[in-house]
Amino acid sequence: MIPVETLRSEVDSRFDEYLQTLFRLLRQPSISAQGVGVDECAGLVVQTLESAGIDARILQTEGSPVAYGEVGPDDAKFTLLVYGHYDVQPPEPLDEWHSEPFEPTIRDGRIYARGVGDNKGQFLGSILAFKLLSELGAAPGIKLKFLIEGEEENGSRNLRSFVNAHRDLLKADAFFAADGPQHPSGRPVVFFGVRGMLAAEVKVRGANRDLHSGNWGGPIPNGAWKLVELLSTMRTPEGRAAIEGFYDGVEPPTDFERKLLEEIPFDEEGTKAHLGITGFDGPADMSYYEKIMFQPTFTIAGLNSGYTGEGKKSVIPSEAVVRLECRLVPGQQPDQVLEAIEQHVRMYVPDAEVRKLAGQPPSKTSPELPISQTAVAAMADAYGVNPVVMPLLGATAPNYIFTDDLGLPAIWTTYANYDEDNHAPNENMTLQAFRDGIVASSVLFQKIAAEYS
Ligand SMILES: [Zn+2]
CATH class of the missing domain: 3.40.630.10 (Zn peptidases)
Structure with a gap:
């Protein structure tokens, strides 16, 4: 050589x-x-x-x-x-x-x-x-x-x-x-x-059109609230997905990989300062890099409903849409995770629409x-x-x-x-x-x- x-x-x-x-x-x-x-x-x-x-x-x-x-x-x-x-x-x-x-x-x-x-x-x-x-x-x-x-x-x-x-x-x-x-x-x-990835959209409906929030306010279901309530059932305060089957198959790091994780330099305080945050999301007993490499994410990538433009609009939104994005780890497949999400959504909001946007193992x-x-x-x-x-x-x-x-x-x-x-x-x-x-x-x-x- x-x-x-x-x-x-x-x-x-x-x-x-x-x-x-x-x-x-x-x-x-x-x-x-x-x-x-x-x-x-x-x-x-x-x-x-x-x-x-x-x-x-x-x-x-x-x-x-x-x-x-x-x-x-x-x-x-x-x-x-x-x-x-x-x-x-x-x-x-x-x-x-x-x-x-x-x-x-x-x-x-x-x-x-x-x-x-x-x-x-x-x-x-x-x-x-x-x-x-x-x-x-x-x-x-x-x-x-x-x-x-x-x-x-x-x-x-x-x-x-x-x-x-x-x-x-x-x-x-x-x-x-x-x-x-x-x-x-x-x-x-x-x-x-x-990591792999699954992107999906969930669309939830209240009435079949936006309505005057005074004339109709009270008895009419609100799409935005329906979606927020649905989302709150999908994640624990600790930052884990609360969806049955979501973590099925997830492979934890091997001992060898754990050792590698420990050797990756990480400046905890510097990272927080750089990002303007006071703490990290996710389970407290898991290291930063374990969360990034061996834990799937369940992320709200976009959320849309009602009116947030200039002035005010008195409206009961009919529709609310969330774009979900999950980064997947070894042992998971996009369609398996999609299926788990669909089942969960169906259980809470049977008429919600779930649409896959992209997936990669x-x-x-x-x-x-x-x-x-x-x-x-x-x-x-x-x-x-x-x-x-x-x-x-x-x-x-x-x-x-x-x-x-x-x-x-x-x-x-x-x-x-x-x-x-x-x-x-x-x-x-x-x-x-x-x-x-x-x-x-x-x-x-x-x-x-x-x-x-
Ligand atoms: Zn490039």
Whole structure:
């Protein structure tokens, strides 16, 4: 294995070339939500893969094309599926950018451009790592498959059907991706899963129309009160869902995961001050990170009834609507939770309407697997500091496509700086973070090759 120090200096001596490669991708807008430039960008990613010595081609989906690349011996004992996305968020609001979003600009050690951290500068790290190792005569003896999609910022709507239509092509032993920001301390983050999600709407009715609150006030049922009373039956004061079946199947953290939770740095007072709150919600005997990773949420995401506009309106609202959102944890499925909510609602308000808006299963890989440990060790070597290891992220991503549909262990890490401002104006990636990502993927590929082939 090439020592990390050598990798660093070899990356440094090629850094201008790497920046040019990155800038070429950044200059190509690829806004999936607006359908701008995605085909062109997929083509550029294929060219980038090819110029790194990776066989590459475009694969079509119902939406944006996938840039696919493959390299390594056919009889390799280990195949790593590397995921990334070349599409970016819309750059708006444009007047808040200090330089053009699609004209990469270096200021104060940072590259500013839409998509530099999320995700072009991160997946490119893995492509350049393969190129670097090949040039050093140390191409890893594993197979690498690159799946760079173009719809992540627009909900990865065709990813599941694409992956399932290409199961043989995507056969692998593990999944790897770098996306997201590092820990505020500057340590990289390794995470092994995400929460799932269920979004639903509940609509409750009083009378069949809004009514004068004087002429009709008293005997006429009020939609808003009906909804508030319903909601009050759905949650305990402690912040748990009071819905039968809601927690069915929820898997508590393993001892190993509990230990990881304890090791995640957490500034309790600082967090409260930062958010302007005096305390945290949820059961008092559960840690902050256990609540975020291993407890489902039951959230009111929106509430609407009656009139709160200017002046006053004397009205008995007919209708009241709540948007519910639940983040789901391993062991739960969106439709099972929806069913529990529906049953509860039917019991209290039989004529209420319940409508599913969106759902996505959670996904988890065991951090105790050998490949998980290899990835953590690789990041520690590459950065010279232990990564922050998170069993799960609180957020939701379509990870289940890889863990559940393809049955792969899925390992994520983060190469972008904490303040990358992705999705916001002045998105940036530090030169250091871009450099470190190339080194980190080089170490990871070598370590996997050394341990599994
Ligand atoms: Zn994003």
